[in-house]
Every structure is written in structure tokens, then in C-alpha cells.
Amino acid sequence: MRIAIIGSGYVGLVSGVCFAAKGNDVTCVDLRKDIVAQLNVGVPHIHERGLPELLKSVLASARFRATTDVHSSIETAEIALIAVGTPSENGAIDLNAVRQCARQIGAYLATSPHHLSVVVKSTVIAGTTDTMVRQELEHSSGKKLGAFGLGMNPEFLREGEAIEDFMEPDRIVLGHEDERTLVRLQELYAPWNCDKVRVNTRTAEMIKYANNAILATQISIVNEVANLCAAIGGVDALDVMRGVHLDKRWSPITSFGRLAPQILTYLVPGCGFGGSCLPKDVQALRTQGESLGLPMDMLNAVLDVNAAQSGQIVSTLERKFGTLSGRRTLVLGLSFKPDTDDVRESASIKIVRDLLRAEAQVKCYDPLAAENFKLAIGSAANRIQFSSDWRHEIEWAEIVIIATRAQEYGELTSLQVAGKTVFDARRLIDPAAVPTADYLTIGRRLN
Structure with a gap:
């Protein structure tokens, strides 16, 4: 054709x-x-x-x-x-x-x-x-x-x-x-x-928006539950979600065993959704609804939760340290997800801006997205050091933030992190694999 x-x-x-x-x-x-x-x-x-x-x-x-x-x-x-x-x-x-x-x-x-x-x-x-x-x-x-x-x-x-x-x-x-x-x-x-x-074409258009709006809603409700778990104390949101995942409506039980659908990857605590689709599409659907006189309360809540979620990282670190001024901080991952150079609506932009406002010393690494990140963050890039080899920065860092779930950052468990603070915002590594570090994450209260 x-x-x-x-x-x-x-x-x-x-x-x-x-x-x-x-x-x-x-x-x-x-x-x-x-x-x-x-x-x-x-x-x-x-x-x-x-x-x-x-x-x-x-x-x-x-x-x-x-x-x-x-x-x-x-x-x-x-x-x-x-x-x-x-x-x-x-x-x-x-x-x-x-x-x-x-x-x-x-x-x-x-x-x-x-x-x-x-x-x-x-x-x-x-x-x-x-x-x-x-x-x-x-x-x-x-x-x-x-x-x-x-x-x-x-x-x-x-x-x-x-x-x-x-x-x-x-x-x-x-x-x-x-x-x-x-x-x-x-x-x-x-x-x-x-x-x-x-x-018809209207239904085709709505399928796309409904698909993304529902995915975004799942992410935001899980993050809101995670924040509540951290506030309660003694509860790890990841353990909670593992229990939720076993509901057979999420993970059907078949004669071949239990299935683990990809949708479960949207039911894990983190620092919010980004990229070129979910934020833009949810905003557009909300705007269309409001233009038709509908309040769109759910989509407003989804966006509000997501906008605030990345702030959990710096607020948690400030509760631990009191102040981040001068703290040597390494941010791993700048794109909105691994294996892309797309930084649109990336949580890392908000995280780095928060760190700079707190006057932390910031170094960043991403294998693909560093140049796009510099453009997105503007003049603030002058206050950031961009590394070409994150492993060599571990000795320098007091705080290491895993901001995207790239598998290479799992190598952190084999590096010398004793006495350092590791903030795993994407639940990539097992806390038991870094026993000498102070492991922090979303959805669990500080010890």
C-alpha cells in the first residue's frame, strides 16, 4: 500500500x-x-x-x-x-x-x-x-x-x-x-x-485519552497510598502493593500458574509520571471536560497528586538532614523513563530544581538525556555538574538519588556506599543489598 x-x-x-x-x-x-x-x-x-x-x-x-x-x-x-x-x-x-x-x-x-x-x-x-x-x-x-x-x-x-x-x-x-x-x-x-x-473517529480519539487517563490515575492513587503509608509509619507501601497485586483481578490464576500483567508496573510507588503523553493527555481531557461544564474532579486530583509527588524526595531528605545546603548529591537518571532521551515532564527536572533551591551541590548523570535536560532546565544547568561516569561519582556523593529505573543503577549495590544516603525513588534495589547505607524511598517512613 x-x-x-x-x-x-x-x-x-x-x-x-x-x-x-x-x-x-x-x-x-x-x-x-x-x-x-x-x-x-x-x-x-x-x-x-x-x-x-x-x-x-x-x-x-x-x-x-x-x-x-x-x-x-x-x-x-x-x-x-x-x-x-x-x-x-x-x-x-x-x-x-x-x-x-x-x-x-x-x-x-x-x-x-x-x-x-x-x-x-x-x-x-x-x-x-x-x-x-x-x-x-x-x-x-x-x-x-x-x-x-x-x-x-x-x-x-x-x-x-x-x-x-x-x-x-x-x-x-x-x-x-x-x-x-x-x-x-x-x-x-x-x-x-x-x-x-x-x-467512529470520535470514539477512536477518546479511546486514546481514556487509556492514558486511567493509567495516570492508577499511578497517582498508588502514590497517594504510599504517602499515607509513610505518614502512618511501620508500613512499607511496596509490601502493601505486593499484596494488592495478588488480587486475581490484577494477577489471574491459570492452570499454568499466576500471571503478572504489565499493568502491575503502574501499581508501584514512585515519584510520579512524566513524558510526552500522560501529563499532556490528562490535562487535555480535563480541559475538554471543563469546557463542557463538567467539574472533572478525578482528573484534577490525579494531576495534583502527580505535581506534588516529586517533592517527596527533597522533603524526606530535609527531614533527615535538617538542611541540604552544601550536601553533595548525585542524581541518577534525567529522562522521564529509562532508555529514552525524552525529558518532557520528567520528575528529575522538579527534583533537581528542588535540590538547587535547597542549595545542595548537584551532579547528574544520564546516558542519553543530559543535553535535553540542560535545555529543559535552562540557566539552572550552570549550577549543575553533568557526569559521564556515575560510578566514579559515588565516592564524592553524600546522597545518591535513583530517579529513573534504569537497570545499570542496580550496580550501586556492588559499590562502596557505606555511610551514604541512597534515595531509591523508583524501588529499583533491595534495601538489604545496601546494608551499610541509609536507604530511603517513597512510601516508607524514616527509621
Whole structure:
């Protein structure tokens, strides 16, 4: 199948190379000439495990290319996927890029008899595709729906696992406003053997938001319970959650033994959720609800708990030390999760800002995200030392904070940490493995 993908960011590029790997002919569009040039020689501009190898493979097979020209990309395409960014503006999503894409595609359709299915893959609130996108296409083309197709196909990609998630999905949502687009989407996804949900575009849009809002709610309720456990004393929230996990509705018991679904990883105490999806999507859903006169009390609470959660680290350390002024502190992990360079809404930004306000001496380490972190934290970066080898910093540090759950930080148990304070904000290591250190975490009161 011939596909044009407008936008070669995280979603667009991963989708493009994966569709090409399945035998489709794919053209990715990006306005940035330097990005297009990079992609056409096999150099991705985003970090994602397995992406460089897959990009080189589909380029070699001549099934993938990049261009800056929207019209040339869609003149032979059967489907045009809109995969541009929808950044957050005061809690609402900014649809300007989606709107501009629809106008450009509509301008092409105005001069061509070609029937094209326009499918939104960007994350947009319910009611966007069948109103704003449709209106822009109809106005720019002078044609009505039917002369072109319209659909919505949300993505469910986890950063660091995006190639696997795309190639081995748990479900595919086929949102459509016309039968011809549904047929094309079914053909496009025919190689995938998984549940396929066929719905209208509004339902497809809402599935994406509901999915992320419910995941975020689980994280926030667990963190609120963890904070209560710490306040009560004599209770470890991780032990509490292990007991909760054994409920057969979370971990079904089968003839092969007990299952441990991945959803349980969202039911562990920590320092909050971040990234490009959960915070933005929960905020957008709340904003949409409030615009319709709904109070959205639950989503407000989810966001409030999450906003305050990273503050647990410094407040706990201040209860222990009295003051952090001058304390030598090493922060391990700057991205919002391991194996990515994405620092958007990362808890580490808040943790480091809190440490600097407390006048601690701060060193940071991350194998991928240091440069993005410097940009995100701005001028405060001048007060931070960024290390290229965290293991060599252990002797210097009085306090070590594990801020992301990267497995390499588990090596801390084999290093000399006697007399140091280890704050394991992600419950990565067993406290018994660092018996000579003062082990602190979220969800357990100081001894």
C-alpha cells in the first residue's frame, strides 16, 4: 500500500519505518530539510531502540523515503496519515499543526480527482477529526466527505519500546467516517494478528485519552497510598502493593500458574509520571471536560497528586538532614523513563530544581538525556555538574538519588556506599543489598 505520513517526529517516523518493514511504500514528510537529509541516509533524529537498524533496512529496500514536499508525497498515496505534534498550551492541545496539514492536503485535493483517505494519527481530543479536520479539508478542497476519506488511528507506543509496540500491538483502533477508509485501514493492518476495534473517529480519539487517563490515575492513587503509608509509619507501601497485586483481578490464576500483567508496573510507588503523553493527555481531557461544564474532579486530583509527588524526595531528605545546603548529591537518571532521551515532564527536572533551591551541590548523570535536560532546565544547568561516569561519582556523593529505573543503577549495590544516603525513588534495589547505607524511598517512613 502507498502511504504518506505528514510529520516525521516520534510517532510519524516509527510508524513509517514499521509500515515500510511490512512491505508498504512509505513517504515521510518533514518541513526541516536537515531532518529529511538525515533520514534519507539512514540517520534518525530521535532515539529509539532498534530504529536505526530498521530505518537502514527499509531504505535499502527502497520502501521508505523522506521529503519536504507534502503534495508529491500524497499524489500517489492511498492513505495520508497526519502525525504532527499537538503540544499542550495551558492544559489544552494546540491543533495548529494538524489544521495546517488538513489545509495543505485539501489544497492538493482541490486540483486532483485522486481519492485519498486522510487519517489522523496525532493525539487529538474527541470531536477533532470529524469537525475541524473535515471542515478544513472540505473548505480547502471545495469537496465534500466522500470525494475523500476520513479516519482516525491512534498510536499506543511506549518510548523505548515503540518498535516492539508497533510490530506486536495489543490492539489496533480503526476510526473511520466512511467505509472506503475503513477498508483501506483494514488492508493496511491486515498483516497484524491482534484485536482490531472498528469505531467512529470520535470514539477512536477518546479511546486514546481514556487509556492514558486511567493509567495516570492508577499511578497517582498508588502514590497517594504510599504517602499515607509513610505518614502512618511501620508500613512499607511496596509490601502493601505486593499484596494488592495478588488480587486475581490484577494477577489471574491459570492452570499454568499466576500471571503478572504489565499493568502491575503502574501499581508501584514512585515519584510520579512524566513524558510526552500522560501529563499532556490528562490535562487535555480535563480541559475538554471543563469546557463542557463538567467539574472533572478525578482528573484534577490525579494531576495534583502527580505535581506534588516529586517533592517527596527533597522533603524526606530535609527531614533527615535538617538542611541540604552544601550536601553533595548525585542524581541518577534525567529522562522521564529509562532508555529514552525524552525529558518532557520528567520528575528529575522538579527534583533537581528542588535540590538547587535547597542549595545542595548537584551532579547528574544520564546516558542519553543530559543535553535535553540542560535545555529543559535552562540557566539552572550552570549550577549543575553533568557526569559521564556515575560510578566514579559515588565516592564524592553524600546522597545518591535513583530517579529513573534504569537497570545499570542496580550496580550501586556492588559499590562502596557505606555511610551514604541512597534515595531509591523508583524501588529499583533491595534495601538489604545496601546494608551499610541509609536507604530511603517513597512510601516508607524514616527509621
